[in-house]
Amino acid sequence: MTGPVLDIRGLRIALPKGADRPFALAGLDLSVNAGEIVCLVGESGSGKSLTAGAIMRLLPEPHVHVAGGAILFEGRDLLALPEREMKAIRGDRIAQIFQEPMTALNPQKTVGWQIDEVLRLHTRMDRKARRARVLEMLDLVHIPDPTSVHGAYPHQISGGQRQRVMIAMSLCLSPRLVIADEPTTALDVTTQLQILKLIRELQQKEDAGILFITHDFGVVAEIADRVVVLSQGEMVEHGPAAEVLNAPQHPYTRALITAIPALIPPKPRNFQGAPVVLRAQGLTKTFAPRGGLLGGKRRTVKAVDNLSFDLHRGETLGVVGESGSGKTTVSRIVTRLLEADTGAVEVNGKDLLACSPRELREMRRHIQMVFQDPMASLNPRKRVQDIIAQGPIVHGTDPATARARARDLLELVELSPAAATRFPHEFSGGQRQRIGIARALAMEPKVIVADEPVSALDVSVQAQVLKLLADLRDRLHLSLLFVTHDLRVAAQLCDRVIVMQKGEIVESGVTADLFADPRHPYTQQLLASIPGRGWTPPDLKTDAA
């Protein structure tokens, strides 16, 4: 048996002065053998992506640079190679797949040209042979109709196809090592599963070593042979996948795994007797393409088609679907941030969609929203207390009272009242999301619409915010309309879910029933695509940090 394809020893990466820590990576040891998938797992800021940069020698030098250690690729130290030789290795012996397939491809060049570039750079094949090879690769990654995709621009094909193109590009010279940096994070679950399968399949065929960088333990369970866990630049745990996943040793790993929502829905609660606080009827929204006279070739898109549902007092209703399913449009219509074409939204017995602008402003206090992006949902120029007190002040509360109440609310969402006079950018993502929740609560609403409130957060923070939401819901008898793409999250929090596809409800029901016995093929496919569905996180709650 020969040595590992990649052998990293004591790798340290220095950060510029003034960063939160001196080293992005403080002593990483890692090896990848041929035919093996090693997952490098960590939350944002753990230094996992910089590892990829260091191997490719594409760190943003001189600000971030390797400060020590060795990166042995097939026995040679990459850090000692002259740039010319390194250039010959990149794309040929070591290939990389990136997270965002839209931005990772040059928008001005055809797909074929971009794959072809690898061959032009590293081989002496003639034009005809190169074209044949490119088409062969496109076929290998299961792209239907390779010839037409060959001539297409990146924006003309779907996200999943773009990632397939990236994979074809990276594999076309049969590299010994492939670095996959969060290659499925930007994709929908069903596409994600297909891409993971594809990576597995090709890796077995080509016998390459894969360094797979991810934050998602579900994906790890799906694909990894061995696992390395990073926390704040420190390697805290490593070992075979089964061991790390099922019997983690280090407290950090244990905490991470505990935070993963189990796929076990809560015990059904009965809301049949409870009053309906939100009733949507026949909601329809069509997006007409812009462009007027000569731009009218594109089809109109039905984002939401004849959608109806009820939300009872104290209940949590999940709206689940992939991108393009119309779930976000639903959240915008029921809050009337977007005008529906037809339909009615009854809040408190009154149709919100029929309100005059004056009535609408008054009605808004009953239905509040928690947004997805904790960076974008708070006005960066306002202090926290003004953000939270703004709603009550608009509705006539005296400003001093409203600000005092804002401090109470901060305590309610488990933030220090001293936060009141700070600006949003001084807080972490999870803390900002708590501020967003406090802002919604300040209006004492009947209904809270939460649009992917935890999808931008790291898994440990996500668990805390979900717990807070559940606590508040139970204490304040809130009704939640919870929009999410993440079935694990839905399983954790929702009493009932509706599954949406292309603007229509394909299935709805009590969460536990629906997860146990999905009827519609699409629901079945969705559930089957949850990464790591075969793995039940071990119960570590007894001694969790």
Place this chain on the structure above:
Amino acid sequence: MHLSQVLSYALRRLLQAVPVVLLIMVGTFLLLKMAPGDTVDALVGDMGGADAAYIEKLRAEYGLDQPVWVQLWRYMAKIVQFDFGWSFVYEKPVATILWERLGTTLLLMGSSLSLAFTIGVVLGAVAARRAYSLTDNMISTLGLVFYATPSFFLSLMMILLFSVKLGWLPVGGVKTIAAFHTGWAHVWDVALHLIMPTAALSLIYLSFYLRLMRASVLEVVELDFVRTARAKGAGEARLMVHHIMRNALLPVVTLLGLQFSTVLGGSVVVETIFALPGLGQLAYQSVIQRDMNMLMGIIFLCAIIVVIVNFLTDLLYARLDSRIALR
């Protein structure tokens, strides 16, 4: 990129220009109305005075007794046929004078813009690739100084250096009047006359393109697909030519279209100083001689030129950007 898509995009942009041109027609009409004195006043002034009854008759003849909107309608009907009225200074139709002057201005525009664009883009790209180095600092400083130098001041200093002190270049005019050059000698003569005006007009725009190109390249370099190309093993030269330039040029091309009208405005000062018989000099003289018909004719003609140039840059942009069908 399909030709039909490019064409439909360009056509759509051209249609958007129709209301713009109509607005400009109304605007010039309003300016004419605001200006002290009308055609009849000018006519009467030209004749050395006339009695009130005759003036009334003239007014009726020219339609000036009609309601404003009728006058506007007639004005617009005439202007779409490029009939801008009579110039009482030149004693000729305005349109005739405009056509005579158009060539010189277009020549000056063409040479200035191509100079500013090519040098600006190249210097900007070089500065960005060597960001924060000595080269970058020198180029950027040069850009700042070019930007801050008023074209008329630069013109005077160039005349002082190259014509008065060194005697290399002619002070003004578009050709040597008495020489009657023909063929290549004529071309060379005109080129010599155009060197200083072109330089004076282009430097400020050169600095615009330089700064925009530098910023644009710095932005594109950070994009993911450049990282992908690096990971493929592409060298710096290849990165620059195939991946960076094409994308970085897009905002510069947009600016080229947007700024064309400003450059045309800048020609007023430069043509006046160098005595170039173009539209700019004509505009200045019309203001001095209060030839309002001429001035409005110039505005309208310039607007048409700008619309055409914008159409051409749109075509160029559509050619450069494969995503145009999405917009």
Place this chain on the structure above:
Amino acid sequence: MTAATTDLPRAEAPRAVTLWRRFARNRAALLGLFLFGLVVLMALTAGLVEPVDPLRRAGDPLTRPFTDWAVPLGTDQLGRDILAGLFHGARISLLVGVLATLLSIGIGVLVGALSGFFGGWVDDVLMRVTEAFQTIPNFVLLLSLVAILGSSIEYITLAIAIVSWTAPARMVRAEFMSLRHREFVDAARNLGVSNASLIFREILPNALPPVIVYASVIMALSILLESALAFLGLGDPNFASWGNMIGQGRSVLRTDWYCAAIPGIAILLTVLSFSLLGEGLNDALNPRQKKT
């Protein structure tokens, strides 16, 4: 774990201090600030330091600079004191620059905000008007306006504003279009905040930084436009102006070039100071755009 989330970051330095630090890191910007201060000082003290009327004869015509300390920078062909012209010209340049900038930014913000916030037909109409103004060469329009309105300093300022508002309008519109769908705007709308409040309290403060930076560009352009008008002899004859001094100097260029060169350098340095200031402001207000 909840303990961790209640931890607050250390308090930051006040905003003004942070801004100044970022600004002062750019040495060129400090030079710009110094030059700008100098011009402001000249404008403010014009009557005190140089009590001589810049439009009246002060010494022998065409006295060379540094030869007669009564007129340190010499005199022009009419015997007018060039240094006095510089001081009083600074006043006019700044006055026209500041007022025209305020006016054009005001118009631009209004048009851009309405256009970007409401979109639809409001946007269509306002953008066609903006394009119409952009399509007419700005200096030709400026000449026409001055020809019609007259050459007094008020009308010149107004005319400069009329030809300069389109760029800030487009800029504000673009900012509004990107900000109006930001979640914090939706959040405020969802609280029942009125459109006027959304425009002026929520979006505008976030849209302003690039506009403030751009104001330095407009200021520079306004000064260049005013001096070009004055150079062509179309400025206000009642005030000394750098452009006018250069225009006058043109006739004695062959023999006494300093008459044109000195005010020319004054314009150059003033405009340069605005550009440098603008870059410093950009570093201070939009820090993300620059790498350390």
